[in-house]
Amino acid sequence: TTFLAAAFAALGLAANAADLGGAHLMVGSDTTYPPMETVDPATGQIVGFDVDVVNAICERINCTAEFVTTAWDGIFGALQQGEFDLVASGVSITDERKQTMDFTEAYLVVSQAVLMQVEDEGMTIDDIKASGRKLAAQTATTNADLAEELVGRDNVALYDTFVGAVVALQNGDVAGVIIDGTSAAAYEKEFAGDLIIGITGLQADPLGLVFRKGDENVAAFNEGLAAIQADGTLDALVAKYWTT
Ligand code: ARG
Structure with a gap:
């Protein structure tokens, strides 16, 4: 394994790609925020840039995501209570929020x-x-x-x-x-x-995905995020929502 790790490192690849084993994650989101997250009036489905980003990351690290609509006021309390596993809601990474929660790297500024x-x-x-x-x-x-x-x-x-x-x-x-x-x-x-x-x-404001403090999934999500940044997936999503 040492040899393999060295070989992967030489190729610039991660030797241990994060794998959440098909985990089903609940995602809290205030879905009144176009185009980050809204409820499609025709289908009742939660759609938007954040949904696409989380799904793209999950594809890389083997998880599935289910978005649930939550009021913004109280969304972080609900995360702490375990009502869902993460918050994806156009959330700005701030020093104050970082005192009580863990963020991924920024997926957008x-x-x-x-x-x-x-x-x-x-x-x-x-x-x-x-x-x-x-x-x-x-x-x-x-x-x-x-x-x-x-x-x-x-x-x-x-x-x-x-x-x-x-x-x-x-x-x-x-x-x-x-x-x-x-x-x-x-x-x-x-x-x-x-x-x-x-x-x-x-x-x-840098935007990040939000987890409870100490949640090990943050590292996996950062790996997934790095992967969709490296291969152009994230840029394609930005282009899909904001044509300049
Ligand atoms: N980026 C701002 C913040 O984190 C606003 C986010 C609002 N998001 C929402 N889904 N209403 O404070």
């Missing part, structure tokens, strides 16, 4: 953006602050944190889901929605002519 009504194009953060209108975000997200930093707590409106925040924007209740650029792009496309990405290139 997204910069935050502000979605606004087309007629407000050109509006800056300072304009929003001066207008007395609010900047909306989903509760307990890195987007909500950044919103507070940018316009101050009093000028932030929090919603249970980004869907709710976007509805508020369409109704004119808020000036903008601060959201990961990946989802901003999906909303801009869905509501072309009404909504646009007016401010872009804000804080960059």
Whole structure:
């Protein structure tokens, strides 16, 4: 085996490819977040970039994944309680979250953006602050944190889901929605002519898959992730969801 390990190493291959033995993993996800995870109205199935990424990784490390819809608020508590095995929900890797949970390496880096009504194009953060209108975000997200930093707590409106925040924007209740650029792009496309990405290139967030602290599956998932990065599978998925 020493010889084999050396031979594999020389070829740049892993001698011990991770194998989860066909494990069936439950995946918690707040499925109100296009295009990362949504429920397809026609089929009732949970679909999206995160679903495709987890399935692609599972293919490499021999597991199957079953997504279950969970409210964002409480999603990490539910993970800790063992309601599912991991969370895949466009989750930003933060130092604070890393204190209580383990993350894979980043599978995507997204910069935050502000979605606004087309007629407000050109509006800056300072304009929003001066207008007395609010900047909306989903509760307990890195987007909500950044919103507070940018316009101050009093000028932030929090919603249970980004869907709710976007509805508020369409109704004119808020000036903008601060959201990961990946989802901003999906909303801009869905509501072309009404909504646009007016401010872009804000804080960059690395996204990871989330496990309970000490979960050995993290190493296997990192191996699977490295494999789909190396062979272009991940790039193909990015191209599928975000055609530039
Ligand atoms: N990336 C942001 C965060 O981790 C927002 C994620 C929201 N995801 C969702 N499925 N609603 O805080």
